[in-house]
Structures are given as C-alpha cells and as structure tokens.
Amino acid sequence: MARTYEVRTYGCQMNVHDSERLTGLLEDAGYVAAADGSTPDVVVFNTCAVRENADNKLYGNLGHLAPVKAKTPGMQIAVGGCLAQKDRGEITRKAPWVDVVFGTHNIGSLPALLERARVQEEAQVEILESLEVFPSTLPTRRESAYAAWVSVSVGCNNTCTFCIVPALRGKEMDRRPGDILAEVRALVAEGVSEVTLLGQNVNAYGVEFGDRQAFSKLLRACGEVEGLERVRFTSPHPAEFTDDVIAAMAETANVMPQLHMPLQSGSDRVLRAMRRSYRRERYLGIIDRVRAAMPDAAITTDIIVGFPGETEEDFLQTMEVVAAARFSGAFTFQYSIRPGTPAATMPDQVPADVVGHRYERLVELVNDIAWDENKRLVGRTVELMVAEGEGRKDAATHRLSGRGPDNRLVHFDPVVSTRSTTAGPTTAGPTTAGPTTDGSADTAPIRPGDMVTVEITRAAPHHLVADGGVLAVRRTRSGDAWQARTAAPAAPVVGLGMPKVGAPA
Template sequence: MNGLNKSVYIETFGCQMNKSDSEHMLGLLEDIGYLQTSEIAGADLMILNTCAIREGAEDKVYSYLGYWRKLKESKPGSMIAVGGCVAQDTGQQLVKRAPYVDVVFGTHNLHRLPDLVLEARKTGKPLVEVFQELPDDLPEVPVIRQSDISAWVSIIYGCDYNCTYCIVPYVRGREKSRAPASILKEIDELAQAGYKEVTLLGQNVTAYGHDLKPEIHLGDLLRMIGEGSSLNRVRFITGHPRDLRAEIIDAVADVESACEYFHVPIQAGDDRTLRRMARGYNVDFYRRLVDKIRTRIPEAAITSDLIVGFPGETENEFMNTVSLVEEICFDSCNTAAYSPRPHTPAANWEQQVPEPEKYERLRFLNQVV
C-alpha cells in the first residue's frame, strides 16, 4: 500500500449524492492505504467535498480552506484536496486563490482520486483535473459506508433539464444511468451484509433508464429489486414531476419493500413562475400527479421542495404557492429563498427580489408548511 498508516478526513457539504460520493472516496483511498479518521487535526489528507447549489458556496469553501491551511502548516507532508460541485465549477481558479491546495478534482472523475493523490504527493505540486463529462463506461468504485443499516446507491447521474435557476446540469452533466445488473449486484451484496434499507439516488432519479438499451424505467428497477433481494425497505430521491410516470407509482404500490414515499419537487405554486423557471409543467399537472399517487396509494407520504423570491415573483404569485401548499397538505417541505447561481439565466435577470423580502416570504411560508 502506497499510503500505509496514513489517515484521511472528509468534510461533506450538500446533498445525499455528495454523501454517497464521500463514501466512495473513502473506499478508493483505502486501496492506497488511507484510513478514515474523524479527527481533522493530524490527518494526512483532508478532503473538502463541496456543494454549489446555494449562493455563498465558494465563500464557505475558502473559509474552511483558510483554517485547513493552518492545520496543513502544522503537519509537514499533509495534503488538502477539494472535490465536488464547486471544484467542478472553478477548477484551476481554486488553486490560484488557494495555492496551498494539493488536489482539485471534479464530479466526473471521482474514480481518479487515488492516482491524483499519489501524483501530487510524489511531485509536491498542485494538481487540477476536471472532466467535462462522465466516462462512457461508468466505473464501479469501492465504498466504505457510514451506516450498517441504511445505504445510498446511486443509479443515475446528472440532469437533462435546464431549469433557469439550477447549476446542477452544469456541474453534474447530462443524465447517465447505471446498468441494472451493476445496481442489483450492489444491492444483493448489501442485503447479504445485513443492510435493511437502501435509498436509490440521482439528481433526477425518476428519469432512470431512459438512456439504456433496452430502455427501462425506475418502476422496472423497483420490481427487479423486490424480486431479487431481502431488503426491508427501498426508497428513491430525488426526481422531477414530469418523469414520475404511472408505472413507477404502480411499482411502489406493488413491491412490498418499496416505501410509500414520494419526494416530488414543485418549486413554485404559480404557473407564470413555473414557466419562467422552465420546469416544464403547470400547477394543474402537479395537482393531477398528486391525485394519481393518492388514488393508487392513499397512505403515501408526499414531500416537496419550494423556492421563494424567484426573480420577478410578485406578492400574488408567492401567495399562490402558499395556497397550493395549504391545498396539497404535504407531509413536509424543503424551503429556500432563491439563490442566484453562476451559469444560470435567472441570475442575470432584472427584477431580483430584495433579500429582506425573500426572507420574509420564506418565514411566512415556513409557518404554513
């Protein structure tokens, strides 16, 4: 082992996909002798797995790195690596601003992390490698899971939608599904190891399989899992309302281990706002989708995501969102004030809602939710 008796500490920001990626980083690095530590002080390798979904993400990264620089200086030979969505977005600029960082890697070349660490350690020079797209053949990489009961399993990467507020397609790329055989093998190994629950992950998990040959869908995969594993519970997050087809709802109803839970982000309860967000559906479509779920599975839990203060959103349009929340009676909602992100059209639009107004709307909505 090239990194015998060395330790690695990972700090993870953001979504479940990032948490899953961090588990794979641990698996990859163990192969070259880096073992996980929960204490950053004294770690031989410190990795920041970043998230770019909110404004201020870069500032948060550099704030952490400033502190980590002191830790690195206190232990000669230690290294700092930065991965995730901010690294994918900024690339070489990150090293220019923080030249003490040793490795910068993106979301599409996670499998290259061991080679990058070894190369940077050998040369003593900063190394930046960011792929613009995922490899044609998705590599299967080792994993060290942080739970003995519940596991993340990524089934699709990227997003083909171009919502006007969202940076995800830019930093995660276009949709690419894993082969069902690889997913089923991973889940079978988890069941044999005693895991009770699996969460299927994707930036748009409900789009799973449309790019495969032969084409399948998430409902097909749920049925395969139900027939072939002894897991107690299987759930999936997060998807897009347009891709939550009836066959997926039917599979959740029919497969005993499938949790009767649907996270269906609507983002706004006003048709004009949804058009300007480029969500590809209107409020009536969403209502009918919820009706389909509740007709087929009356006890299903339904949760959602909501953004307030989108550029140009009027008070009346915001109140339409509030009214829809009251009408649907979600089991829970993730709420957020609109956050302008680079590479997104809405960030450059006029009529940006003032910050105080955005957060007043958020406070009001949270009282309703």
C-alpha cells in the first residue's frame, strides 16, 4: 500500500507555496495524502523562524508526536523550512526521533532523504548554503484550483536588523520573465483565474539582471495573459516602490487595487535602527500616489511594536502614521528577540509589559480605522471570487465567502436575489443563475472559483457581509476546475518544468 503523508505549514506565503511543492514531490514519489483523523506514515513540518514562538510551536508539536511514532512502526518525521535552516543539527539533538532535516535550498531532496533515513535507519540532515535549482522546477500540488502563488524571486538583499530571513533564504535570485509568464499561462490553462506574485521584496525584482522597471513590465505582461482575471503581489518594499509600478497597477485591468506594504514603524529614528531604507514621509507619499491613481485601493501593512530603544514618542509617531494612512488592515507584532540578528544584542530592550500595552493600543486603533473604512463600502456592489477554505460565516445563516477585487473578505447569502440579472458571456465561461431558495436542481450551485455580484449590507472590522442575496453569478473555468478536482481528488500532480535560475540572456 502507498505510504501516506501530512504536511504542516507555518509562516509566510513563501512557506505555503513551498509546502505545495513538498506535497507535489511526495505525490510524485508515490505517497498519498493521509485521510482526516488517520496517523500519517510521514509528517513534514515546514517551519518559520521569524518569531520566537515558532521554535516553541515546533518542539511542542514534535514532543506530541514522539509517543505516536513510538507506537507506529515505520512512521517518519521530517522538518524543513527556515527553522531547519537555522537550527540544523540542533533539531535532532533536541528531538532525536526526527528522521529528516532539510533546509530552504533543498526541498527537492525530501523524498530521497526519507528513503535514505528508512534504509540506513538513522537521521538524515542535509542543509545547503545556496540555491542550486529554482524551486519552480519541482512538481507542485496546489492547494487551490482557482488561485495560485507564482514566485518571481527567492532570497533578500536587505539587512533589516530584526530579520533573520536573508541568512536563511540567501541573496535575491530572480527568475527569467519568460519563465514566470510561462508558469502563469500554464496555470491559467489548468483553470486558475488569480495569481499572486511572490518575493521577499517582490518589487525589487530585476535587480539581478539590472532592470529597475522589470517588475512593472511583469505586471503589464500579466495583463496580456488571456483568461487571467486577477493579479496580486506581495510583499513590496517601500524603498524600492517606484511610480512605474503604480502606473502599471492602475493601467492594467487585471492587477487588483490592493497593496500590502510593510511599514514596521512610523518613527524615522526606529526605522534607521531597523535599517529600513525609507522614512515615514516617503512611505506616506507612496500611499498618497497609489490612492490618487486608484481611489478605491485597499492598503494593508505590517507593524512591529517594541523594537529595542522604542520610546513612547516613537510609538506615538507610529500611531500617527496609522491614522494618516487609513489602513484597511494590519498585521501587528510584538517584537521578539531572534538570535543571530543585530537587534538581538541591541541595548534598551523594551519591557514586555510596555510592549503589550502599546500593542493593545495599536490594535484598537487599527481595528477602529479598518471598521470605518469598511463602513464606507456599505451599499456598494462588488464582484467576488467565491472562496474555499475561508468557511461559512456561521451554521445558522449558511453564508458563503469570497474576496473582492481589493481582497476584502465578504460573507454573502448564496440565495439568488429577486433583483438578480444575467451577465453577458465572458472569456471565463457562460453565466448562469445560482441556487434557488428551495435548492431545486434546475439551477447549478455556486462553486469556489465562480464569480458572484453582491451588495454590501454590513461592515465589521475584518470582513463585510452581503445579506441581500446574489445579484449575478458568473460560472468560470476556475469553478469547473474546482468541480473536477473535487470529483477526482487524487488527480496526478503537475510538474511545470521551469528552467533553472539565472539572469536572462
């Protein structure tokens, strides 16, 4: 019988995408996904090292698995990702029941390492210092039938004092534009309607081959891919955010009016200590220009509270920038020491109780602003891409969920409104009415990947609600792809066969 597997993912979108590759590699090697509630033959942890609790979470989970493995002959445990790259042999010292440790640069080695560990009956630790083959050459089993991640680069050339990622992911390496677009076209051919371009500093794309406008050119080129409805990207760096990118966003129909741009701090003094090569004035200037070009753009950010030496005045300057920027949401973090980073040994570490109090004040302000911004959308009509995995709003209402062009999450009533209309045909496929109130079979159900038009009826800080029913449904190729995958969940993995990394000729 085929051996079963489970991949557990922690951290950023890059890790989520890497886990899709790990899944693809395992299925390509003959493994099958473990059924819910069963004990897998192989458990793979794809780890993050950005925050302190990542270590605690990993070793806690490994501890829970130790007695399970002791009772399960042949079970294997593998640890990969950023924490594996950082801790290396430390993992097998702390958790000697781990069979395989692999790093960020050699995820393609996982099946071979598992087999070697099984045959030799000893742990295998393989950590490469640099990338040999761009990960997109590896087989991939995507989590979604309708949306996909596409890496444009790996690594980072910045030296932020709080961040350990450059030490773990290496220097930035860019893919050839033709390879990226070939992957995008292949994904669209499979039914994907939305792609998110990924990079540690995605808008620095092109630095390796000396084209400062490479990223804006890539956005415009994505606009020419027939059948691609939505393009997003994450995460750009403010220091490299140029006006040609804003123009490309505004002028390319399928590039969505959404921007996630980390702020980290609103204090110039703290930004300098962080080695963030921009200041608050530049950051707010970018936001002003984005909103001038795209008035409805939703802007989100990352903010760190309690960086070493942060004073109350510094913190209040961050609050000022948040109030001025009017973010539609923010990922807020309490600073935690990461060994190996310059900030870890800086003087004036802020006491935990002070950090916690500031964090609560920041979260309250962020939520208040996000709620106000969401309230402005009540009464507007928006087209949503129906989502899978973001869940029903609650069992009582049976709402479904979807994302608007600005990436806001909307929970909607799937019943067709009496005001519903039929949209004209599009390249994405024919339109159809949604389900009736009595669930009769003469109308097709709304599927993840389909597009629905709704009117926003209520706002909350982190989502919107549309309880007036669906005004229009557009059945798409992505919905067809989701339906086909659901009917045949064991469909073979697709390897994209991208060439290896390197500057274009």
